[in-house]
Amino acid sequence: MSRSKSRKPRRKRPERAGDVFLRFEGAEDVRVRLPGITTAEYGRVRDLAQAGRIHDPLVMRFVRAFADVVGRIDGQAVDLEDWSDAETIGFLRWLDFVPADEWTALDDVELTQLAGGAS
Structure with missing residues (x-):
């Protein structure tokens, strides 16, 4: 007589910090x-x-994490002390976080920055 054992369902791994990997176009080995x-x-x-919320603490934590990694790679620490809104916007665009072919709230923030903060 054979008894079949049923398998326990796999438990989903809890999400841990550090599970995000970024790949860059044209640099397949990076x-x-x-x-x-x-x-x-x-x-x-x-x-x-x-949504154009570039001052959210999570956005800045993400920028800091990226800057720390880049600093370790090239041996030069990235100074975020004088990091500007324009640099944050450029960084988020560089990572393709916003679609290039449609208007988003980030475009509104950038337009406000270009207009000298006037709304």
Whole structure:
């Protein structure tokens, strides 16, 4: 008599910090791991970028995590002390966090910056 054992369903791994890897177009061998950023937070940063909320603490934490990694790669620490809104916007655009072919709230923020803060 054979008894069949049923398998327990696989448990889903809890999301841990550092599970986000960025790949860059044209640089197939470059993969950047962002310690301290989860995949859910990465998605939230994308949403915040599209909503134009560049001052959200999560966006700045993401920028710091990226700057720390870049600093370790090239040996030069990235100074975020004087980091401007324009640099944040450029960084988020560089990572393609906002669609290039449609207007988003980030475009509104950038337009306000170009107009000298006038609304």
